Amino acid sequence: MPVIGEWSNPADRRCYGKWAYRKMTIGEKMAQQDSARTGELIIAYQCYDCLRFHVGHADQSQQIVRHQAERSDFSLPAACPNCEGPIPEERRIAAWESGNPTVYCSKRCQKKCGKKALRTRRAGQVEEYAAWFDRSEGKQL
Secondary structure (H helix, E strand, C coil): CCCCCCCCCHHHHHHCCCCCECCHHHHHHHHHHHHHHHCCCEEEEECCCCCCEEEEECCHHHHHHHHHHHHCCCCCCCECCCCCCECCHHHHHHHHHHCCCCCCCCHHHHHHHHHHHHHHHHHHHHHHHHHHHHHHCCCCC
16 A cells, blocks of 8 residues: 655654754753753753754653762761751751751751851841942942
């Protein structure tokens, strides 16, 4: 039986609208920029149709592997940075799952350290403002 109609190459549809890079390094650089811009995991891969490199979102298995590789050098402190007390296991697990390296023994210690950090930042801003004001004194604004 003869085929009637026009044959369309499925590779044209799969690669349509995608940038094709000649080198994997260029694709990886673009993927890193896109990941930083969107906050999602975007990777470079070689297309089996055109044999060039495209950039796209990672599937679930790639995200899991990448997440485990990023965590290989991740470690949590043994004691609370505020009071040096032991950190409960459920707080350590929550910090591990979220990827947050700063973990405290309680919400109270976390709040204390947050307030201390805020005071430090504000003191630095006051000093910057004072220095700016001294430099601009006598100038027309």
